[in-house]
Amino acid sequence: MTDPVAAVRKVFGPGRRLERELAGCELRPQQQAMAEAVAAAFTNKGRLAVEAGTGVGKSLAYLVPAAAWADRERGRVAISTYTRILQDQLVSRDTKLLTRLLPGVPRIEVAYGQENYLCRLRLHTRVTHGLFDSREQARAADALLEWSAATETGILLDAPVNLPPKLGRRVGRDSAACPRQRCPYFGECCWYKARRSWDAAAILVVNHALFFAGSGENGILPEFAAVVFDEAHRLEDAAVRHFGVQLNQGWLIGILDGLSPVSGRGLLQSLRGTGPVETLASETVACRAELAAFFDRLVTETPGPAPSRRGPTRSRRRPAEDRGPWNARRRLNGPVTPTPAVGLERLGTALSETSADLADEELAAELGGAGRWLREAAAGLRRFEEPGEENSVRWLETGPAGTTLNLTPLSVAEPLAGEVYPRLGTVVLTSATLAVADSFSFTAGRLGLQGFRFLRLDSPFDHRANSxxxxxxxxxxxxxxxxxxxxxxxxxxxxxxxxxxxxxxxxxxxxxxxxxxxxxxxxxxxxxxxxxxxxxxxxxxxxxxxxxxxxxxxxxxxxxxxxxxxxxxxxxxxxxxxxxxxx
Ligand code: SF4
CATH class of the missing domain: 3.40.50.300 (P-loop containing nucleotide triphosphate hydrolases)
Structure with missing residues (x-):
């Protein structure tokens, strides 16, 4: 394939491939300008931020030069989006057009977070031991089992089943509960099959959260030589989550419920009669009570808006039936002590030790996984106990999913500029909204965009005349x-x-x-x-x-x-x- 600049010249412009391929397509000079700027960034290992208004056709403007560069230089490119919808659109629609425009386009794959892939071992464990909180879960698991025999990808969202949320979390891949090569389903594992396809891809379509969590040394993603961040107006949100700590009460209770639910059958019930199960069950109950008391105390003792019985703020302007994204937030002034870290750590360690002695490998994997998450949660809680963290803010958010403890960095510009961008040769950011009051300086400051070239391209649509x-x-x-x-x-x-x-x-x-x-x-x-x-x-x-x-x-x-x-x-x-x- 030709170099990125030549590829852009072949595709965009009057009489060129895009116009010939799409009958009736209107030429968009903004799209051509963006494609040329992206091609130059790839060629020169440059950094570029492009604000391109609605209708510019951003995806194609970066896919064409990215594909040409990846093919010619044998370097892997990450295309990172904020939403899964855009990820899917890129793979299912835009890359099809790309293939028609540039024959010989290198391999393009999509990657989701591990929890999106069916774990056959976890599903079989649930079905074999009847580990469900409700009949609805049991029915959905049966349907999943049938689908699992036919699926090529194991992507849970594609399953023709409406998954109850708790079940989805318990049958998706969980690194803490995965014995890897020792798993009886390793050879047909959806997750490892996906990982092999990522390694073989020249362009990998990921999302921002996965990009931050999975790239770099010891990451699950393969190495990238370049990245295009689409929906870059949400890059800061994703980075803040990655560099901060979030501990959600509902998530923690979910782990404990998986062990011993208030109703239904949990892991520990399946182990009755084995070793120290009774002790583990009573420690689980104690941990759940301690967690509930801890979060209740935090909410009542921290000044701020009062949560309603349904979760968020009582406010005349925010009715109970329409809480939406508006949750009650309170700032925590200083360290939080005591936390239930000691109890969680103790239970986590006991679970891991018990799992090591279990003959049933399926249950051992689940129990060990729960143990590891509890120990990680304990380590997270300890961060809230420590003084310092001057560059972060500790805060509480109370919403329908319970209370979340957050430790949020005040700025992610430094880690982005110091750790993330330098790992990559080319970095391109794009979105329809990057500039503030006609200037990139606010965004550049928040995202650490030193050494970037900035470009603004208006929407080609005549909104006034057509809307x-x-x-x-x-x-x-x-x-x-x-x-x-x-x-x-x-x-x-x-x-x-x-x-x-x-x-x-x-x-x-x-x-x-x-x-x-x-x-x-x-x-x-x-x-x-x-x-x-x-x-x-x-x-x-x-x-x-x-x-x-x-x-x-x-x-x-x-x-x-x-x-x-x-x-x-x-x-x-x-x-x-x-x-x-x-x-
Ligand atoms: S190898 Fe891991 S992810 Fe794959 S089926 Fe087994 S436990 Fe699940």
């Missing part, structure tokens, strides 16, 4: 009782006018379900997020042109639905972060 903005003049506040009925009526009127073809976005699942339940879409198919796996939902929305999709969370960004299917976007409430978010 219509409607803001209803009289709507009840979301806190008022008639808001849901009025929102449903209004959405019904709008989709009647747009003949379906609409995406309706919410900031909470509950509000989404209630409006969907009341809304008359006039015979147009009403699709609801959560009713089917995400990739299928998007495909249905694309192919059923007049359908209406009610969605939240993952649909706020990264979704690209070309053509008529997405002609109307209805935003029921803007998803602003609250000013007390320390991130």
């Amino acid at each position: 219509l903005l409607y803001v209803p003049g009289r709507m009840p506040l979301p806190s008022e009782p008639d808001y849901v009925a009025e929102a449903a009526r209004l959405v019904g009127d709008i989709v009647a006018a747009s003949r379906g073809r609409a995406l309706v976005l919410f900031t909470s699942y509950e509000m989404m379900r209630r409006v969907h339940g009341l809304c008359d879409t006039g015979g147009h198919t009403a699709l609801l997020q959560g009713e089917m796996p995400l990739p299928r939902l998007i495909e249905e929305f694309r192919t059923d042109v007049h359908s209406v999709l009610f969605a939240t969370q993952s649909f706020w960004q990264g979704v690209d639905v070309p053509g008529q299917s997405l002609s109307c976007l209805i935003i029921c409430r803007l998803p602003f972060e609250v000013p007390d978010d320390p991130r």
